Amino acid sequence: MKVRSVLLVNAGSDADVSSIANDGTFPALGVVSLATVLKRDHPDVDVIAVDGQITPMEEIERLLADFDPDVLGVGVLATSYGNALRLAELGKQAGAVTVFGNDQATAMGERILRHREAVDYVCAADVGEFALSALVGALDGERPIESVPELLYRTPGGIARNHLPEIPPEEIKGSGGALRAGVLDAIPVPDRTLMPGANWSSYLDNYLGRYGAFHAGETVTGVTTMNRARGCARVKSPCHFCGIMDLSLRFSSPEMFWADVRAAQEQISASIFYEAFDSMSSSPRWVQAVVEARPDDIGEPKFFVYTQAAETTPRLVELYRRLGVYRVNMGLEAGDTRMLKVLKGPRDSLENNRRACRLFKEAGILIHGSLVLGGPGETPESLDNTVRFGRWLIDNEMMASLEAQPLYPDFGALTGTWLMNPDLARQVAKERGFEILDEELLDRMPDKYGSTDLVDFDEVSKDWCTIFSHAGWDELIDATHAIRSYAERCGTVTGSGRITQSTLGSQ
Numbered sequence: 001m002k003v004r005s006v007l008l009v010n011a012g013s014d015a016d017v018s019s020i021a022n023d024g025t026f027p028a029l030g031v032v033s034l035a036t037v038l039k040r041d042h043p044d045v046d047v048i049a050v051d052g053q054i055t056p057m058e059e060i061e062r063l064l065a066d067f068d069p070d071v072l073g074v075g076v077l078a079t080s081y082g083n084a085l086r087l088a089e090l091g092k093q094a095g096a097v098t099v100f101g102n103d104q105a106t107a108m109g110e111r112i113l114r115h116r117e118a119v120d121y122v123c124a125a126d127v128g129e130f131a132l133s134a135l136v137g138a139l140d141g142e143r144p145i146e147s148v149p150e151l152l153y154r155t156p157g158g159i160a161r162n163h164l165p166e167i168p169p170e171e172i173k174g175s176g177g178a179l180r181a182g183v184l185d186a187i188p189v190p191d192r193t194l195m196p197g198a199n200w201s202s203y204l205d206n207y208l209g210r211y212g213a214f215h216a217g218e219t220v221t222g223v224t225t226m227n228r229a230r231g232c233a234r235v236k237s238p239c240h241f242c243g244i245m246d247l248s249l250r251f252s253s254p255e256m257f258w259a260d261v262r263a264a265q266e267q268i269s270a271s272i273f274y275e276a277f278d279s280m281s282s283s284p285r286w287v288q289a290v291v292e293a294r295p296d297d298i299g300e301p302k303f304f305v306y307t308q309a310a311e312t313t314p315r316l317v318e319l320y321r322r323l324g325v326y327r328v329n330m331g332l333e334a335g336d337t338r339m340l341k342v343l344k345g346p347r348d349s350l351e352n353n354r355r356a357c358r359l360f361k362e363a364g365i366l367i368h369g370s371l372v373l374g375g376p377g378e379t380p381e382s383l384d385n386t387v388r389f390g391r392w393l394i395d396n397e398m399m400a401s402l403e404a405q406p407l408y409p410d411f412g413a414l415t416g417t418w419l420m421n422p423d424l425a426r427q428v429a430k431e432r433g434f435e436i437l438d439e440e441l442l443d444r445m446p447d448k449y450g451s452t453d454l455v456d457f458d459e460v461s462k463d464w465c466t467i468f469s470h471a472g473w474d475e476l477i478d479a480t481h482a483i484r485s486y487a488e489r490c491g492t493v494t495g496s497g498r499i500t501q502s503t504l505g506s507q
């Protein structure tokens with residue numbers, strides 16, 4: 001076949017999935033970046049990228065029928081799998097080749113191909129641009145399918161996976177230290193005009209509706225996500241609930257960072273940038289290099305970045321201020337030192353959380369925080385400490401937004417790995433000093449969740465709670481409500497991730 005048109009859709013959250021504070025306010029950059037590389041490598045192909053999180057499903061269905069793409073690519077998260085499958089079925093009926101990517105596809109690729117005929121390919125790459133471009137080349141008959149990086153597909157001998165570098169070595173400029181430092185320069189600056197203008201207007205409207213009050217006296221002209229660094233210093237010992245697939249530290253050059261900012265200013269008048277670097281505090285040296293390379297004529301872009309309490313120092317805060325950071329996303333996780341050490345590691349503590357929050361408050365930097373309830377060994381007392389910490393944060397006017405949710409054991413995270421491997425769970429419990437509270441249920445987990453592609457995330461969270469938490473499920477839900485309703489009463493934006501609205505119940 002000759003591929004003439006590609007439709008890329010970030011699937012929106014399935015019905016009933018509870019909203020997080022930032023849902024619909026920042027763009028799904030993945031599909032835009034994929035579209036950019038496709039246009040560069042295959043200039044004759046028509047490409048459209050849309051975000052299903054803010055585009056009604058009927059509109060996407062209409063687009064699918066009118067555009068009639070040869071290839072339909074869908075970005076799939078655990079919380080959007082139902083919508084993604086519906087799109088794949090419609091695409092298949094219309095004769096398109098279908099390919100899934102993003103976190104759910106990476107974690108569940110083999111199961112998806114085993115259970116879902118409507119899905120032809122799964123791309124398990126963290127950096128998916130070059131894989132998708134190579135897939136289009138393979139469909140055009142220009143290269144073998146076996147050469148497409150991190151692609152999963154059916155063969156007469158079973159499901160194959162091409163374990164190949166996701167960024168082709170020839171795309172990486174420089175060598176040695178420079179290679180690691182600038183590896184993400186291989187990803188071109190996204191052409192944000194490949195996503196419809198209506199999507200960009202919706203992000204801006206949603207953002208202003210939720211956070212406009214924090215920008216009094218200033219004109220916000222556009223919001224965007226950008227991603228010029230990935231990874232986290234905890235790569236060898238991640239937080240137990242962290243489901244991010246590849247935590248190795250990778251960067252773009254500072255020049256590329258600013259080229260990306262400038263392009264977004266020109267293309268969609270962006271003035272607010274969500275840099276999705278998983279942990280910006282993990283590399284103050286890179287932040288400093290970016291600050292030093294700041295062009296004089298770049299204006300006043302404002303940044304929202306991920307940071308860790310344990311890595312927050314006065315020097316880092318000063319670097320953030322010079323960069324233009326106005327808000328940080330900090331996974332505070334708990335208000336109880338014992339729980340913080342179990343969930344994250346020895347450097348974390350309630351005092352460290354408080355210290356980091358004070359430093360940001362003094363610097364006038366807003367905080368988006370989240371709390372995870374029901375970690376291993378959670379007790380009613382530790383839960384209470386976390387609820388009290390939530391109130392302290394709000395009373396001290398430190399929070400632009402505060403989320404709370406029961407722990408979801410992502411199958412890509414250590415917590416999910418323990419469910420799939422009960423012996424490992426027992427060994428870790430012994431080493432880290434927490435108990436297995438329901439041995440029989442733990443032993444049933446691999447059979448219950450090990451081969452299906454349809455995981456009910458409320459149920460798996462409840463099972464987790466029964467096995468690992470002394471505080472019961474109802475107590476976790478009550479604590480979630482206590483934190484969220486206090487936030488709402490005080491005018492703080494709030495939300496909960498990876499749980500359905502029906503399970504959460506009304507406020």
Ligand code: B12
Nearest residue numbers: 022028030073074075077078101102103123127128497498
């Ligand atoms: C920024 C961000 C957001 C933003 C923007 C939304 C978005 N969809 O990107 C906001 C704040 C709005 C958001 C919302 C949500 N998010 Co979010 N978010 C992120 C974050 C921090 C970065 C994503 C990003 O922009 N990366 C940069 C871009 C360039 O890369 P990318 O999106 O990963 O895409 C690349 C690859 O995945 C792949 N790829 C992606 N799609 C496709 C499609 C095809 C066909 C192919 C071939 C490849 C491919 O190629 C892309 C380019 O390299 C990630 C964490 C992380 N580090 O990935 C979490 C993350 C993706 N979010 C997550 C969740 C749970 C959510 C919510 C469901 C929250 C909720 N309500 O419960 C919603 C979902 C909304 C939705 N359906 O889009 C989880 C997903 C977990 C999972 N296993 O499914 C993550 C991994 C964080 C985590 N560990 O908990 N999120």
Ligand code: SF4
Nearest residue numbers: 232234238239242278
């Ligand atoms: S949750 Fe954040 S701090 Fe923890 S390992 Fe993942 S990226 Fe790093």
